[in-house]
Amino acid sequence: MTTKNKFFSLLAVLLVVLSACSKTPDIDNATMLDGDIIFDPSLYNPELYLVSVAITNPNEIQKNTPVIIAVHGYDATTFEWDEFRTYCNAKANILVSQVLLGGHGRTYEEFKNSTWEDWQEPILTEYNALRAKGYTNINFAGSSTACPLVMDLIKKGKIGDNGMKHIFMIDPIVIPSDKLLTIIGLVGPMMGYLETTMTAAEEGHWYHFRPQETLKQLLNLTEKSRKDLQKGYNLPSGIRMKVYKSIKDPTADAVSAVLIYKGLKNNDGSSIDIEMIDSELHVITRLNGRDNITQHDRDIQTHVFDDMYRILMQ
């Protein structure tokens, strides 16, 4: 092959790679959250999801009722906390505010163009709205990516000094299980997006395609969280935290719990509460939509919900 031919061959390969970069996923609007038909229901009916919208003028009893701001993880929707809402509704003495992360629950393009700071914004908005309405017993429950988002708000001092009681973390991610995420900056532009596998029941509640731009945002967030924890910081006074961590988590490496335990202390310097859970699920509190759920999984979910309730009622 002549030098000229080699050059054109290389150019052809380069063009194929570049064309692959610009390709967009084949989105089925009828079934996928990524499309322009299915949106998270909290966007249509926020009063069914956000306590700050549902109760315009809370009375004194409501202001002193525990409110949990429940926040889902990366590429998920409010669906992730539906089972907890059902649990709390049965108890009738806890209010649940299901926050939809910024950029989530909308189209693929909106998700693709969002940053982790965008994801975080609705959490703070709901927290401030509840504080403005006079709620005195505000709590957080976060799953997966919600955890570094909330920890970042704590680190920045934006939440916690007033009216915050408990923070619950379910399978927080600081270290990803898939270590190839560490080179997403290099391989991401070549891939464009990652297709995920999910059950038919999960379809419509999670993005089917993960834009590489958002995976990079996820990496930036977890990297920041790890470095913050490495330096160490404390919770504001009066707040207690409990972490529930699956020990064989295919998404958020269980060692994430070790980093949180070492890096984030109670205000008095004592260790936060950690419970390592014998599970192979990621987000052990969400069972709806999964295939092959066992009684063991159901027992874990009940145990965690009961434990959260017990702590809230203390």
Added chain:
Amino acid sequence: MKGGFRIQKAQKLYWENGFSFDFASPKILDSRIHFGVSYVTSRLGSAMGSTAIKQDNYLFSAGYHFYHQKQFQPFTRLNAGYFHADYEAAIFDVLPNNAFLFSIDAGLSYEFRIPLTVSLSAGYNLNSGSGTSGPGTLYPFYYQMSIFYTIFK
């Protein structure tokens, strides 16, 4: 026989530094094959004065140096050894914190006219933690620099 220190950075994780020894002989493929022993740890890196996990890497290596008569030598290397992470609290005893290491790396080595050699390489751990097995802070990609002093020829 050369000895010196090594600086290692895992992609998106810790600095792990330590010591390394390198041995080559004209009797073994005319000094093309190098054998090494090294120890790098976050205790001498990211875990100094921070809450980073204290972890240790013990490695044996065998490498092949190209242009072995030149000052500038590209090389490739196979490494095997043992990894240990100290999670410090009993509650984490349920998590894997030990692993056998098996990695490959490749890089460049430069031998100065004074008894000093600097080598740079990039490597890949074949058995990094996956969330369902292996230590979670054993990452796949790493970069390292070693600075050797020639102890004897």
